[in-house]
Amino acid sequence: MTTRRGDALAAIRYLAPAALVLAGLLGYPIYQLVLISFYDYGQEQASGGAPLTFIGTENYRRLFSDGQFWAVLGQTTAFAAVCVVGTLLVGGALAVLATRVRAVPRSLLFLAALGAWATPAVAGSTIWLFLFDADLGLVNEVLSGLGIHGMSGYSWTYDRYMAFALVAAEVIWCSFPFVMVTLYAGIRAIPAEVLEAARLDGASTWRTVRSVILPLLRPLLAVATIQSIIWDFKLFTQIYVMTGGGGVAGQNLVLNVYAYQQAFAASDYGLGSAIGVVMTVLLLVVTLFYLRALRRGGEELA
Amino acid sequence: MRIGRGLAAATAAVIGAVVAVGCAPVQARPDADAGDSTTGTLRVWLFDEATRAPKEAVVREAAAEFEAAHSGVRVEVQYVQVDSRAERFKAAFNDPKSAPDVAEFGNTDLAGYVAAGGFADLGADLRSWADARDITPSVLDTAKVDGRTYGVPWFVGIRALYYRTDLFEELGLRPPRTTAELVTTARRIRELRPELYGISVGGKYTYAMLPFLWAAGGDLARRDGAAWVSTVDDERARAGMSRYAELLRDDVCPPAQCAQMTGSSSVQAFAAGKSAMTIGGDFNRRAVDAGVAAGRYAVVPLPGEQEGSIAPAFAGGNLLGVLRSTQHRTLAVRFTELLAGKKYQRKMFDAMGNLPTFTDLQRAVAEGQEFQRPFVTTLTAGTRFVPATPTWAKIDAQNVLPTAVQEIATGAKPAPEATRAAAERMNAAFRS
Numbered sequence: 018m019t020t021r022r023g024d025a026l027a028a029i030r031y032l033a034p035a036a037l038v039l040a041g042l043l044g045y046p047i048y049q050l051v052l053i054s055f056y057d058y059g060q061e062q063a064s065g066g067a068p069l070t071f072i073g074t075e076n077y078r079r080l081f082s083d084g085q086f087w088a089v090l091g092q093t094t095a096f097a098a099v100c101v102v103g104t105l106l107v108g109g110a111l112a113v114l115a116t117r118v119r120a121v122p123r124s125l126l127f128l129a130a131l132g133a134w135a136t137p138a139v140a141g142s143t144i145w146l147f148l149f150d151a152d153l154g155l156v157n158e159v160l161s162g163l164g165i166h167g168m169s170g171y172s173w174t175y176d177r178y179m180a181f182a183l184v185a186a187e188v189i190w191c192s193f194p195f196v197m198v199t200l201y202a203g204i205r206a207i208p209a210e211v212l213e214a215a216r217l218d219g220a221s222t223w224r225t226v227r228s229v230i231l232p233l234l235r236p237l238l239a240v241a242t243i244q245s246i247i248w249d250f251k252l253f254t255q256i257y258v259m260t261g262g263g264g265v266a267g268q269n270l271v272l273n274v275y276a277y278q279q280a281f282a283a284s285d286y287g288l289g290s291a292i293g294v295v296m297t298v299l300l301l302v303v304t305l306f307y308l309r310a311l312r313r314g315g316e317e318l319a
Numbered sequence: 320m321r322i323g324r325g326l327a328a329a330t331a332a333v334i335g336a337v338v339a340v341g342c343a344p345v346q347a348r349p350d351a352d353a354g355d356s357t358t359g360t361l362r363v364w365l366f367d368e369a370t371r372a373p374k375e376a377v378v379r380e381a382a383a384e385f386e387a388a389h390s391g392v393r394v395e396v397q398y399v400q401v402d403s404r405a406e407r408f409k410a411a412f413n414d415p416k417s418a419p420d421v422a423e424f425g426n427t428d429l430a431g432y433v434a435a436g437g438f439a440d441l442g443a444d445l446r447s448w449a450d451a452r453d454i455t456p457s458v459l460d461t462a463k464v465d466g467r468t469y470g471v472p473w474f475v476g477i478r479a480l481y482y483r484t485d486l487f488e489e490l491g492l493r494p495p496r497t498t499a500e501l502v503t504t505a506r507r508i509r510e511l512r513p514e515l516y517g518i519s520v521g522g523k524y525t526y527a528m529l530p531f532l533w534a535a536g537g538d539l540a541r542r543d544g545a546a547w548v549s550t551v552d553d554e555r556a557r558a559g560m561s562r563y564a565e566l567l568r569d570d571v572c573p574p575a576q577c578a579q580m581t582g583s584s585s586v587q588a589f590a591a592g593k594s595a596m597t598i599g600g601d602f603n604r605r606a607v608d609a610g611v612a613a614g615r616y617a618v619v620p621l622p623g624e625q626e627g628s629i630a631p632a633f634a635g636g637n638l639l640g641v642l643r644s645t646q647h648r649t650l651a652v653r654f655t656e657l658l659a660g661k662k663y664q665r666k667m668f669d670a671m672g673n674l675p676t677f678t679d680l681q682r683a684v685a686e687g688q689e690f691q692r693p694f695v696t697t698l699t700a701g702t703r704f705v706p707a708t709p710t711w712a713k714i715d716a717q718n719v720l721p722t723a724v725q726e727i728a729t730g731a732k733p734a735p736e737a738t739r740a741a742a743e744r745m746n747a748a749f750r751s
Contacts, residue, residue: 053344057751061709064412064435065346151576172575265522265578266725267718282405282716284431285751 054290108196134194358391373670415644434709470638474673519594521580530630535559549745567728634702
């Protein structure tokens with residue numbers, strides 16, 4: 018009994034510094050975020066020019082009664098889903114490819130991937146915009162050079178779905194390297210004996226992938242998926258830069274850009290905080306569901 | 320399990336401590352009793368410019384004159400990026416210690432800054448300042464919120480119609496004399512020269528759209544007691560917006576290209592020779608002269624609905640104001656009066672081409688300069704302004720009007736529906 022209590026105390030002592038840092042860097046901002054979401058808190062209030070008024074859940078009521086919020090939420094979910102699936106597919110496929118090719122092409126593949134990964138989001142988005150520029154972009158030049166004359170002067174960011182597709186492609190381009198590197202390491206870490214045993218048992222390649230490799234990769238896949246969901250749901254830079262702040266008449270808004278435009282740029286921090294809280298809760302719920310589903314599948318996060 | 324419980328207890332203790340520290344969001348407490356010292360450093364914030372040297376030279380001259388007249392005073396000028404002004408000013412209001420004494424700011428930002436308690440009321444100071452009587456009344460109005468004056472207009476920015484003289488001559492056209500004629504002329508140009516935009520304007524170029532709305536007899540909002548009520552869904556305002564949206568069509572300026580264009584991209588298209596007309600300010604001259612359109616363009620006032628009338632222009636421009644938190648109020652006011660006075664406005668005009676805010680000075684500069692005349696004519700014909708309420712900044716940030724224009728232009732929504740949605744958004748902002 019005493020030893021167990023001693024263990025617990027020791028554990029607390031060891032964890033205390035990390036807990037304090039987390040409480041300071043995460044806990045306090047989240048606490049302020051939640052608190053501000055219950056106030057009418059604009060620039061006047063922040064700089065002390067007007068008194069604070071507690072308005073309870075008024076910010077949330079305003080948010081939930083705004084039809085545009087729901088439209089943007091749905092749009093964000095669909096867009097993030099496409100980005101997550103695309104990132105996992107591209108990253109996974111290239112990870113498998115990397116395990117199958119020789120050292121030189123593999124190094125080239127990694128170099129290209131790391132280049133995409135290292136490019137800052139604003140720079141990457143701007144470069145993609147240049148490439149797809151209606152009048153001067155390389156893509157339109159090449160396409161019309163190939164004889165597709167309809168493409169000269171074609172605006173990639175005008176049509177709602179084309180604009181979303183273009184941004185999704187850019188997002189996948191800059192986020193697949195993480196998935197690729199993670200899964201590549203995972204595949205490499207699978208012991209050769211296990212694969213050999215499967216082969217000796219006469220399993221086909223597909224069967225090996227399904228029954229041996231994927232279950233062993235599951236923890237890594239879970240990390241990659243959760244990371245991607247969180248990243249893509251919170252996307253801001255790419256949409257903001259590539260669609261000029263949310264597209265023609267706001268048709269390409271995602272939740273974060275919507276929060277920025279409606280609340281933070283407009284100095285309505287109370288409403289902005291409410292959107293932030295809603296996003297945090299949504300992401301927590303998604304992540305918890307995902308973790309539970311994994312646990313039911315018989316695996317725990319390593 | 321034990322460990323888990325211990326951790327939970329520790330976390331609860333930390334959260335409890337944090338809750339105990341403060342039960343309300345953080346808020347700055349501005350010093351109510353700011354001093355009025357007559358010596359020390361006077362801090363001045365001015366906006367940075369693409370080419371700052373001429374502005375800096377004039378300001379340095381003014382600072383030297385001021386320092387010579389006030390012993391023991393040093394003027395320290397800092398140049399602030401226009402793009403990051405919102406953050407800089409918010410920070411200055413939240414922390415008076417990092418705030419300047421005198422600052423240049425855009426007149427559309429004024430109402431928000433005043434509501435944030437950032438700027439001092441200069442009404443009494445202006446009454447005892449001789450120069451103030453000559454400030455153009457409609458321009459002085461842009462420095463007022465609820466009847467109080469919070470700044471001295473330093474220069475005005477007025478937009479007018481730029482057109483390519485060589486193209487107009489070649490195609491046998493004359494500068495349009497009504498808004499309707501503007502649309503048909505623009506269409507005709509694109510018909511004859513399909514590689515050009517008839518006029519380059521954009522869905523996000525609100526200050527080009529507003530003259531159409533005002534020329535049609537509409538307005539953005541009306542005062543209803545203490546509150547503001549949007550009037551953009553009124554029939555005349557809608558007609559004006561629809562007229563402007565007619566320019567954002569495939570036969571003038573295709574929405575695929577123009578729906579997202581802003582003021583500067585519209586002017587750039589004109590400067591690059593991609594359009595036959597644009598709506599630009601006197602401050603855009605340098606940008607146009609840097610492009611292929613240089614030397615082949617002229618400027619006329621933007622026409623109104625009737626022949627011979629001028630569409631009311633938006634009275635843009637910057638003010639000089641004194642921060643409420645200043646420790647050198649008297650010095651700050653004197654320096655503002657010096658830099659925004661006639662002598663230095665004239666010097667700023669010569670250096671930067673900034674239009675003066677004094678009626679007599681405007682006349683004087685228009686006489687010598689062919690280029691300035693249409694802008695001064697537009698200015699004297701009467702200008703308008705956006706509602707002087709801090710919520711205007713919010714409506715602007717929320718892209719309310721660009722969204723409505725884009726919806727009408729692309730056909731996403733018919734004009735009555737788009738303007739009604741815009742009016743609802745505006746009213747929601749006015750009420751907040």
